[in-house]
Amino acid sequence: MAVRDVKLLSDGYFNIDTGLLIYGKTKYYGKVYKAALKPLLIVADDEYILVDTGFGEPPEKVRKFYALEKTPDLATSLRENDFSVDDISMVISTHLHLDHTGNNALFKSARFIAQEEEIAYAANPDRFQKLAYLEDTFKAITYEPVSGKSEIVKDVWVIPTPGHTPGHQSVVVNGIQKYVYCGDVCPLRENYEQRNIVGVLHNSVQALESIDKLRGIGGYPIYSHDNEQMSLKQNH
């Protein structure tokens, strides 16, 4: 068994308009959602892998828009699970948005992995996505590109799930139980269960195809920002 354990961590919360999490429903416009930041720790035989690193400590000019609450922050969350930042040997980024790469600089011993297309896009995003990428979080990091569906270590797969961004990927873990870390394909349970696409989009058609791809895989879906799913024991 290559994957020994899977733990849902926390980097706290931030405020976001619910309309940016669920597309096209006017009932959500102007409604603030307390979005959870939920990196995943995968304990494998030879690797301690983090999927995404949360929001970290962005500069004030960014921070003031999001009402960040670091309770706990990611380093504390790791400690509470008897791990330290130096234990992490690999970080897999679903995509390079600022709320998924904010703590990257903490992980000095880690290799970083993202889809080739996402690495290229982050360096030169469309103007409507520019604010979602913060160069400080990824420019100094040497990302190793992967292209398409790949097994990163035994039983840990990345699969392309574009739509939210062009190079978004989700992570499938085949341990004792199958987990699917959706990333921002499905920030909330509603995205997955109702097939409602996320509100921040690069390509809405691909966004729906990606939801359906994840639903087709089955397993236990992990939603990137859902504040009601805060551990892997609840909501089976």
Ligand SMILES: [Zn+2]
């Ligand atoms: Zn995102």
